[in-house]
Amino acid sequence: MSDAGKLRIIIVDDDASVGKTLLGILKKAGYDVEWAPNGKEALEKLKSGGDILLVDVRLPDMNGLDILREGHKINADLGAIVMTGYSDTETAVRALNAGAFAYVQKPYNIDEVKASLARLAERQNLLRQNRELVRQLQDSNAVLERKVAERTKSLQTANLDLANTIERLKEADAAKSAFVSMVSHELRTPLTVIEGFTETLIDKLESLKKEEIVQYLEIIHTDTLRLTRLIQNILDLSQMQAKGIAINPAPVRLKALSESVVRGLEVLNTGMKFEIVFDQGEVEIFSDKDCVEQVLVNLLSNAVKYSPKNSAIRIEGVSRDGIAQLSVIDQGPGIPEPERERIFQAFYRCPDVVNSKTPGTGLGLTITRAIVEALEGRIKVESGPEGKGSSFQVTLPRRIEGEKSNGSNDIPVAKG
Amino acid sequence: MGQTISQSPKGKVLIVEDDPHTQLLLSKNLEMSGYEVFTASDGEEGVRLALEKIPDLILLDLLLPRIDGWEVCRRLRDSSSAARDVPIMIVSIIGKDNMRPAQTMGAITFFNKPFQVNALLNEVGKILHHHA
Numbered sequence: 001m002s003d004a005g006k007l008r009i010i011i012v013d014d015d016a017s018v019g020k021t022l023l024g025i026l027k028k029a030g031y032d033v034e035w036a037p038n039g040k041e042a043l044e045k046l047k048s049g050g051d052i053l054l055v056d057v058r059l060p061d062m063n064g065l066d067i068l069r070e071g072h073k074i075n076a077d078l079g080a081i082v083m084t085g086y087s088d089t090e091t092a093v094r095a096l097n098a099g100a101f102a103y104v105q106k107p108y109n110i111d112e113v114k115a116s117l118a119r120l121a122e123r124q125n126l127l128r129q130n131r132e133l134v135r136q137l138q139d140s141n142a143v144l145e146r147k148v149a150e151r152t153k154s155l156q157t158a159n160l161d162l163a164n165t166i167e168r169l170k171e172a173d174a175a176k177s178a179f180v181s182m183v184s185h186e187l188r189t190p191l192t193v194i195e196g197f198t199e200t201l202i203d204k205l206e207s208l209k210k211e212e213i214v215q216y217l218e219i220i221h222t223d224t225l226r227l228t229r230l231i232q233n234i235l236d237l238s239q240m241q242a243k244g245i246a247i248n249p250a251p252v253r254l255k256a257l258s259e260s261v262v263r264g265l266e267v268l269n270t271g272m273k274f275e276i277v278f279d280q281g282e283v284e285i286f287s288d289k290d291c292v293e294q295v296l297v298n299l300l301s302n303a304v305k306y307s308p309k310n311s312a313i314r315i316e317g318v319s320r321d322g323i324a325q326l327s328v329i330d331q332g333p334g335i336p337e338p339e340r341e342r343i344f345q346a347f348y349r350c351p352d353v354v355n356s357k358t359p360g361t362g363l364g365l366t367i368t369r370a371i372v373e374a375l376e377g378r379i380k381v382e383s384g385p386e387g388k389g390s391s392f393q394v395t396l397p398r399r400i401e402g403e404k405s406n407g408s409n410d411i412p413v414a415k416g
Numbered sequence: 417m418g419q420t421i422s423q424s425p426k427g428k429v430l431i432v433e434d435d436p437h438t439q440l441l442l443s444k445n446l447e448m449s450g451y452e453v454f455t456a457s458d459g460e461e462g463v464r465l466a467l468e469k470i471p472d473l474i475l476l477d478l479l480l481p482r483i484d485g486w487e488v489c490r491r492l493r494d495s496s497s498a499a500r501d502v503p504i505m506i507v508s509i510i511g512k513d514n515m516r517p518a519q520t521m522g523a524i525t526f527f528n529k530p531f532q533v534n535a536l537l538n539e540v541g542k543i544l545h546h547h548a
Binding site: 223 | 529
């Protein structure tokens with residue numbers, strides 16, 4: 001292609017003297033000019049760029065008008081002035097029909113050629129500018145379309161995010177409703193018993209035996225305690241959900257803390273044999289002491305509650321790769337594989353435990369896990385090879401990152 | 417499962433309730449009122465006892481282990497035994513959401529927990545009188 005400023009003219013004439021004379025004159029006039037002696041060469045030159053053909057009609061290899069038609073295939077904007085030796089109007093009309101801008105008769109008047117060329121050059125420049133404007137318009141259209149597409153995409157993404165948020169809120173809402181309905185059930189069950197036996201005692205005191213009266217009073221007492229425990233746990237849990245769990249990071253010595261918690265339990269004469277094993281000695285982490293203590297108390301209380309009298313309860317502590325692991329291992333009945341995740345759900349209790357009438361609210365481990373997670377840790381449970389004994393393993397980071405947990409907003413609730 | 421208190425009981429009542437204290441509360445009061453009482457602690461046992469004893473009334477909790485109270489209703493209504501016509505009284509925690517299916521399941525009355533023992537005994541008396 002010719003450069004943006006200058007138009008390139010190709011003279012096609014088999015008469016070398018005519019061609020070269022014109023070449024000289026037009027070069028002097030400031031045009032970028034080339035000369036081709038025949039159609040084939042002219043088209044070759046046109047392929048490497050050309051805006052105007054100055055072409056003789058009669059050429060040895062092909063007709064000048066055919067060159068013009070071929071040339072238009074190479075450059076649709078090609079302008080042409082046809083030179084003809086014939087003095088007939090038929091050739092002129094055919095040249096104009098073939099897309100020529102003008103024609104000059106041979107022998108040409110050079111001023112006439114120059115004047116035609118000047119007008120054609122003006123037209124070619126306008127065509128070029130026009131083409132450039134169209135290109136710019138198309139470019140800006142493309143940019144606009146891309147921007148619209150991008151904006152549409154970001155709106156679609158925003159819509160998707162919104163839909164996801166709504167979905168999450170719905171789930172949280174459903175979890176909350178399930179929790180409220182579970183709480184309502186758990187509260188009304190002991191209330192039914194307390195209210196019912198109280199009414200029975202008032203109405204039928206005369207016809208009841210003394211053992212029956214004692215039995216009913218004991219039941220009322222048991223269910224009152226159950227209600228009290230339940231209310232305390234629900235309050236703890238809802239406070240965790242509402243305010244999160246306050247974390248005050250400070251150095252915590254896990255072995256010393258375990259010893260102190262065990263001393264507290266031994267005062268209660270549980271009849272259990274506690275062992276504390278820290279193979280590497282004291283493990284110090286940067287965490288919240290009260291929270292770690294609460295986790296230990298909850299796990300050890302469960303171990304005491306569900307283990308046979310006089311059995312051993314072992315606390316193991318190890319430290320590796322930036323984490324500390326505390327395990328509470330008991331000799332109780334163990335937890336069957338399918339129950340191991342569910343026991344952390346609110347209000348879930350193992351059927352065996354329910355059947356053995358061991359008191360509990362089904363919230364202790366839910367609370368424990370919420371605390372462990374606030375400490376950026378994890379809790380899981382394993383049972384021995386024969387399914388005997390439970391090992392609750394709490395993994396805590398050696399150094400806690402966050403200052404305050406936002407609490408867990410969706411505490412899973414056991415279904416049915 | 418149950419025990420007969422008087423020689424000529426006023427009727428047979430099956431209690432399907434998993435909470436042992438609530439179960440005892442209901443059975444003691446019904447026995448003292450002169451009914452013959454059977455108790456089941458889960459849904460499957462409830463269905464089995466209903467088919468076996470053909471009671472005059474079933475007191476049914478909804479939230480039960482194994483199969484829930486609705487399933488107990490469905491199985492009894494679908495059975496070819498005389499147990500399909502035994503009136504069912506739902507004694508449970510009843511919310512807006514579980515009232516509607518109760519009506520379609522053919523339960524005849526509802527007692528929300530906690531309930532008044534005397535009101536419940538009166539209702540039991542009325543139902544057994546009507547259906548006698």
